[in-house]
Amino acid sequence: MDTKKRLKPLYAAKQFIDKNFPNCQGALLAGSVVRGEDTDTSDLDIVIFDDNILASYRQSIMEFEWAIEVFVHNLSSYKQFFEEDSKRARPSLPRMISEGIIIRDLGVIQQIKREANIILSEGPEIWNSEIIQIKRYFITDVLDDFIGSTTRAEELMIANTLTDMIQEFVLRSNGCWIGSSKWIIRELNNLDKLFASQFVDALDTFYKKDDKSKIIDLVDQILQPYGGRLFEGFRLDSK
Known part of the structure; x- marks a missing residue:
């Protein structure tokens, strides 16, 4: 992998989605590259919302000189991950969605972002x-x-x-x-x-x-x- 030949993160993410998920309803680029904390070993975290898939999955792919972690959900499966992340007090998916840069949105992303932001603002369950x-x-x-x-x-x-x-x-x-x-x-x-x-x-x-x-x-x-x-x-x- 030659980091000097890499496409810019946002452009690489758009190319990746156009190639691999052309019919998805929404997509976000998240992770260190959107926080300005990326290094030479950083990957691209891409969250996909595609109502044609039956079950969520995570996949690691090498494309466009990038290591890409893709998190694929349909328009309801992400809710279970939100709930599980809240219970374990590690809001991985809500944080990715909240901070993520929108790459594609056919009218679904803003509502999901609102749900993620509510979870993050409320915080985890208080210890008794x-x-x-x-x-x-x-x-x-x-x-x-x-x-x-x-x-x-x-x-x-x-x-x-x-x-x-x-x-x-x-x-x-x-x-x-x-x-x-x-x-x-x-x-x-x-x-x-x-x-x-x-x-x-x-x-x-x-x-x-x-x-x-x-x-x-x-x-x-x-x-x-x-x-x-x-x-x-x-x-x-x-x-």
Whole structure:
């Protein structure tokens, strides 16, 4: 793949749709290229709405010197993905549709964009006190493993788990969407740039210097408003 021979993202997307989905009712170009965050390894995220297909699918294709991820829906199947994304608090499809540049619209895209924007503005379901209690307990449990571990290989794996638990707790307890991979730091920055900086510094210090103290302090900081670490007296009944 020669990036120097690439068509411009929007033009490549239009060519791709004309070639592969000429009868679709709507199409959007989304992802890093529309946010101005693309790199040499970025792909094109294209969302298609075609009422002739029976079921949604995702496909990876190489065309026009671009890696293309195409997300294909009919005019009702996307609703299930909206619902599932909301439940897991990771609004992948609503965000793509909300930020996406319209490439084709036969009268369907604006309504779908409105639905996506409503989901994004409402945010995920608020955690109740029971969920926060459960999360406090399991974070405490993993933190204890992290503090007590003396094996570097195990410490690294525990730190990875703890990292995900920290970002989830901070974001969800504040009524925010969560992320994965690069979206973890993006969502934390959206919430609190200072905390995001502390979070990165704590991880960096551990990975570079084998110093756990900043991660331990960070966990205590986020749990403190909810009663701190939790072990004694915790009970989880089966349902």
